[in-house]
Amino acid sequence: MLDEAAPRQSFTDKHRKVLLGLLAVAIFLAAWQAVFLVVPFNKLFVSKPDLIWDALVKLIASGDLIRDLAISAVPFVYGFGAAVVVGVALGIVMGWRERVSYALDPIMTIFYASPLVALAPLVIVFFGVGVSGKAIIIFVLSVFPFIFNAQAGVRAVDRLLINVVRSMGGTERDLYLKVIVPSVLPYIVAGARIAVGRGLIGILVGEFFAASEGIGYAIARFGDLFALDRMFACIFAIMVIAVVLTEGIRWAERAAFPWRAGQ
Amino acid sequence: MGGARGVPVAGRTMTDARALETGVAPAADPGAPGRSLWHRLEPTILGTTSIVVLLVVWELLPRLITVSAGTKLFFTTPSQIAGTLWRLFATGSIWTPLGVSASGFALGLSLSIVVGLPLGVLIGRSRTLNAMLDPFITAFNATPRLVFLPLLMLWFGLGLEMKVVIVFIGALFPILINTYEGVRNADKTLINVVRSFGASEWDIARLVVVPNAMPYIVAGLRLAIGRAVLGVVVAEFFGSESGLGVMMVQAAGRYQVDVVFSGLIVFAVLSLAMTAMVQVLESRLTRWRPQRAGEE
Numbered sequence: 001m002l003d004e005a006a007p008r009q010s011f012t013d014k015h016r017k018v019l020l021g022l023l024a025v026a027i028f029l030a031a032w033q034a035v036f037l038v039v040p041f042n043k044l045f046v047s048k049p050d051l052i053w054d055a056l057v058k059l060i061a062s063g064d065l066i067r068d069l070a071i072s073a074v075p076f077v078y079g080f081g082a083a084v085v086v087g088v089a090l091g092i093v094m095g096w097r098e099r100v101s102y103a104l105d106p107i108m109t110i111f112y113a114s115p116l117v118a119l120a121p122l123v124i125v126f127f128g129v130g131v132s133g134k135a136i137i138i139f140v141l142s143v144f145p146f147i148f149n150a151q152a153g154v155r156a157v158d159r160l161l162i163n164v165v166r167s168m169g170g171t172e173r174d175l176y177l178k179v180i181v182p183s184v185l186p187y188i189v190a191g192a193r194i195a196v197g198r199g200l201i202g203i204l205v206g207e208f209f210a211a212s213e214g215i216g217y218a219i220a221r222f223g224d225l226f227a228l229d230r231m232f233a234c235i236f237a238i239m240v241i242a243v244v245l246t247e248g249i250r251w252a253e254r255a256a257f258p259w260r261a262g263q
Numbered sequence: 264m265g266g267a268r269g270v271p272v273a274g275r276t277m278t279d280a281r282a283l284e285t286g287v288a289p290a291a292d293p294g295a296p297g298r299s300l301w302h303r304l305e306p307t308i309l310g311t312t313s314i315v316v317l318l319v320v321w322e323l324l325p326r327l328i329t330v331s332a333g334t335k336l337f338f339t340t341p342s343q344i345a346g347t348l349w350r351l352f353a354t355g356s357i358w359t360p361l362g363v364s365a366s367g368f369a370l371g372l373s374l375s376i377v378v379g380l381p382l383g384v385l386i387g388r389s390r391t392l393n394a395m396l397d398p399f400i401t402a403f404n405a406t407p408r409l410v411f412l413p414l415l416m417l418w419f420g421l422g423l424e425m426k427v428v429i430v431f432i433g434a435l436f437p438i439l440i441n442t443y444e445g446v447r448n449a450d451k452t453l454i455n456v457v458r459s460f461g462a463s464e465w466d467i468a469r470l471v472v473v474p475n476a477m478p479y480i481v482a483g484l485r486l487a488i489g490r491a492v493l494g495v496v497v498a499e500f501f502g503s504e505s506g507l508g509v510m511m512v513q514a515a516g517r518y519q520v521d522v523v524f525s526g527l528i529v530f531a532v533l534s535l536a537m538t539a540m541v542q543v544l545e546s547r548l549t550r551w552r553p554q555r556a557g558e559e
Contacts, residue, residue: 020394028399045417102309107317113489113538114531115496118508121515122523126337197407204409208501216410223413235410242405 047228056233064218065237072203072214075131079138080199086139087146087195088188094147095154112144120205129210138202142195146188153187154180186257193249200242339520347521348528357507361529364495364507367423371430372491379435379487380480383442384468387476393443404436409497416502426503430494434487441483445476481545485538492534 029049036048043051059065094101094108120137127133161179170178207216215234222231301308318341325338351357386393386400408429419425449472457471473480499508507526514522 017390017394017397020391021398024395025398099305099309102306103313105306106310106314110314110531113535114527115493115534116527117493117500118496118511118523118527118530121500121512122337122520125515125518197405201407201409204407204412205497205500208409208412219410220413223417226417228414228417231413235414238410239402239406242407243402246405247401 043228044226045228047232051229052232052236055227055229056236059230059233065215065234068213068215068218068234069237069241072207072216075134075206076138076199076203078131079135079202080142080195082135082139083143083146083195083199084192087143087191088150091147091150091188092154092184095151101151108144108147112148116140117201117205120209124206124210129212134203134206134211137206138199141202142199145191145194145198149187149191149194150184153184156187157183186253189249189253189256193246193253196245196249197242200238200245204238336518337520339524343521344524344528348525351522351525357510357529360505360507360510363423363505364499365533367426367498367506368430368491368495370423371427371494372434372487374427374431375434375438375487375491376484378431379438379483380442383439383480384446384472384476386439387443387446387449388464388468388472400436400439403432404440408432408494412497412501421502421504426495426498426506429498430491433490433494437483437486437490438480439483441479441486442476445479446472448479449475477548478545481541481548484541488534488537488541492530492537496530 033049036046041048056065090104094104117137119140123136123140124133127136157180161183162175165175165179203214204216204219207214208220211217215238219231219234219238222228222234322340322342325335325340386396411432412429415425415428419428453471453475454467457467462470495506496508499506500512503509507529511523511526514520514526
């Protein structure tokens with residue numbers, strides 16, 4: 001089963017990987033379901049795949065799940081959107097102007113090293129339990145990947161290419177469209193992939209703390225109600241969303257910037 | 264394909280560079296030799312100045328503009344924070360919560376190393392195992408572990424176990440995935456040589472694969488530390504009886520903003536110190552390594 005030679009992967013090889021993965025998931029679910037044939041089942045403490053599936057179907061059919069997700073999506077969109085705009089702008093300036101980066105690097109490092117989630121209670125107390133408080137938490141958590149990656153992207157722009165474009169009589173516009181944007185964008189997208197995960201943490205933190213609706217609130221409430229099947233269904237929904245977002249961005253990276261696929 | 268999974272390269276470099284370079288900016292050498300003193304010190308001076316300016320403005324803010332009584336409740340100044348921090352340490356009231364948090368952190372992180380390292384080596388060496396575990400690793404790595412918190416509270420209660428588990432889940436994946444990447448990148452020739460001399464799979468892991476993967480593992484460890492600290496904070500915010508995070512939440516509820524910031528600073532200093540320790544460890548462990556450029 002060792003693959004020292006690592007020959008180029010044929011189609012069947014890739015297929016094999018997917019099949020093995022599906023098999024493992026199937027085994028896991030079957031084992032989970034089967035274990036309660038032996039172990040006494042206590043639905044206040046654990047759940048089973050079939051019950052979770054029923055709960056999920058019910059939650060979707062009644063529209064509760066969709067409604068909770070839609071409610072949580074609003075602060076996410078605001079916070080994440082602001083993080084993109086502010087983070088990319090700041091990162092580009094820091095990458096382009098050496099002095100700015102000298103001045104801001106230490107502060108950013110300090111902020112990034114601090115567990116900023118710790119400010120969440122303060123933010124909630126200050127801005128209330130509405131959309132704005134959550135959006136701010138999400139913004140604070142997801143802005144740093146954009147700053148650092150945009151900065152790294154600008155630093156990585158090949159000066160030679162800039163000079164070539166200039167020598168050939170290219171305009172500023174050519175410079176931006178043909179050199180700078182193509183080389184910075186992959187970094188920003190890579191940053192977005194990290195930021196998505198942190199943004200999701202932001203939603204959950206905000207809603208666990210103080211909310212009356214939303215997916216994080218739903219999970220916490222079902223937990224309090226010992227409704228484990230419904231809680232697992234919501235957890236599963238979050239997992240699916242997280243995987244779709246992260247892997248979706250990864251797929252987009254590979255499709256849009258194939259020259260970076262090796263990384 | 265495996266190379267693209269999990270801890271992304273850009274993210275890793277980001278974290279690596281950030282966690283350690285406090286102060287001196289990386290691009291300090293373009294102005295190389297014959298530059299003046301000012302040019303050499305410029306990054307440090309500018310960096311320090313900006314921090315000082317930030318602190319001074321923050322300190323003077325309530326004196327320059329009149330804040331309403333309501334806002335004053337939420338406001339604190341650096342001098343107040345410093346005073347509170349001093350008081351917390353001087354009276355010793357911080358040690359108990361800090362100890363509780365630290366034990367959750369240490370146990371969870373150790374557990375994630377004990378599990379993550381061997382598992383990373385295994386999935387790096389066996390393609391079947393990798394294919395089978397891949398869906399789980401991808402799913403759990405992408406999902407914020409916070410969603411499991413209510414469940415873990417039900418299962419493990421509000422004590423140390425819950426904290427250890429949440430730290431463990433968070434710290435496991437950076438270590439696991441980085442070990443895997445490092446193992447995948449091991450020199451095939453070296454493996455073949457060792458095997459030709461009759462080495463077992465255990466010998467290969469011990470002699471070639473793990474030493475080679477060390478830089479990856481250490482990078483993973485750094486990420487894991489950050490996540491572990493976050494795990495402690497989050498676990499204590501939502502479901503714990505004691506700890507630094509609990510102290511902070513209670514303080515926020517009482518509008519003791521200075522205490523919240525003090526806790527934040529303690530957490531930040533701890534995670535910076537841990538990261539610095541890992542860096543020392545890394546240079547110890549990789550001292551035998553020849554210069555990168557001279558390799559091959």
